[in-house]
Amino acid sequence: MQLWLVLVYKIPREPAAGRVYVWRKLKRLGALLLHDAVWLLPDTPWTREQFQWLAVEIRELAGEALVWESRMVLPGQDEALVQQFVADVDQAYQAILAALQQADADLAALARQYQQAQAHDYFQSSLGQQVRAALLAARGGDEL
Amino acid sequence: MKWVTWEDVAVDRMACAWLIRRFIDPAAEFLFVPAGQSSLPADAEPFDIPGVRLSHQRGHCTYHTMLRAFELTDPTLQRIARMVDEADVVQEVALEPVAPGLDLICRGLRQISPDDHVALERGALIYDALYAQLNHPSSAL
Numbered sequence: 685m686q687l688w689l690v691l692v693y694k695i696p697r698e699p700a701a702g703r704v705y706v707w708r709k710l711k712r713l714g715a716l717l718l719h720d721a722v723w724l725l726p727d728t729p730w731t732r733e734q735f736q737w738l739a740v741e742i743r744e745l746a747g748e749a750l751v752w753e754s755r756m757v758l759p760g761q762d763e764a765l766v767q768q769f770v771a772d773v774d775q776a777y778q779a780i781l782a783a784l785q786q787a788d789a790d791l792a793a794l795a796r797q798y799q800q801a802q803a804h805d806y807f808q809s810s811l812g813q814q815v816r817a818a819l820l821a822a823r824g825g826d827e828l
Numbered sequence: 829m830k831w832v833t834w835e836d837v838a839v840d841r842m843a844c845a846w847l848i849r850r851f852i853d854p855a856a857e858f859l860f861v862p863a864g865q866s867s868l869p870a871d872a873e874p875f876d877i878p879g880v881r882l883s884h885q886r887g888h889c890t891y892h893t894m895l896r897a898f899e900l901t902d903p904t905l906q907r908i909a910r911m912v913d914e915a916d917v918v919q920e921v922a923l924e925p926v927a928p929g930l931d932l933i934c935r936g937l938r939q940i941s942p943d944d945h946v947a948l949e950r951g952a953l954i955y956d957a958l959y960a961q962l963n964h965p966s967s968a969l
Contacts, residue, residue, distance in 0.1 A: 705887070708920070709887075709918060712918040712919075712920065713918055729836070733863075734918065736878045737878060737883075737884045737917070739878070740878040740879055740883070740884065741884070741887070796922075799928075803918075
């Protein structure tokens, strides 16, 4: 049974910097925005702590934040959410694979992109392994 | 003096405890409460607990907050703050390749330690090593 963390928050419209800060932080955590209303992450000790800190930061920015753990009730919902997480991270992986096809691919930059994508890969997408193998092969291609 | 934080220490709490022992309060005594608990012992200074004075501030880790609070300006300590920031708090710009490794090692250290006290002692060795190497003449700051 998958446990999820849900974050709902409200923050003053002005100053915009605070709103943007929170939004970007959520994107960097790889959280999923559902119905423009709630933010979702799989529950791990790490994500739990990240949401706790963020909730404090939102309050410091004069906002309100609620975080709770949750379980889906209807069959198939977990799978659908996991698929959304995987689809998000697969998009990043596909972009790296496409860039690797270019003759002058910047391997150092792509490796960094891979690391960033991997940080959001909460459900170990199989594409991640492919990207990893492709990066290693691209690096070692002319040596082996 | 007594200091209290949440149990199950990792990269930031290990760094904070190391900083406290080495640079703030050599006789520090550490107490732990379960994560999420908001009632804290009255006679201890809390750190790295959401909402307390010595915790994450402006997107930075607690270690970073402590450097500011105790006015520690040693550039090596500042460099370590950047590393802990990148290990513990999601950052847009990553400049310290050691950060993800530091995070993993500290989490693993807690796993192989019987309790948080032992984990802090072992974590201190990691930060002693980091501090010594960053201070070494061969290390460009």
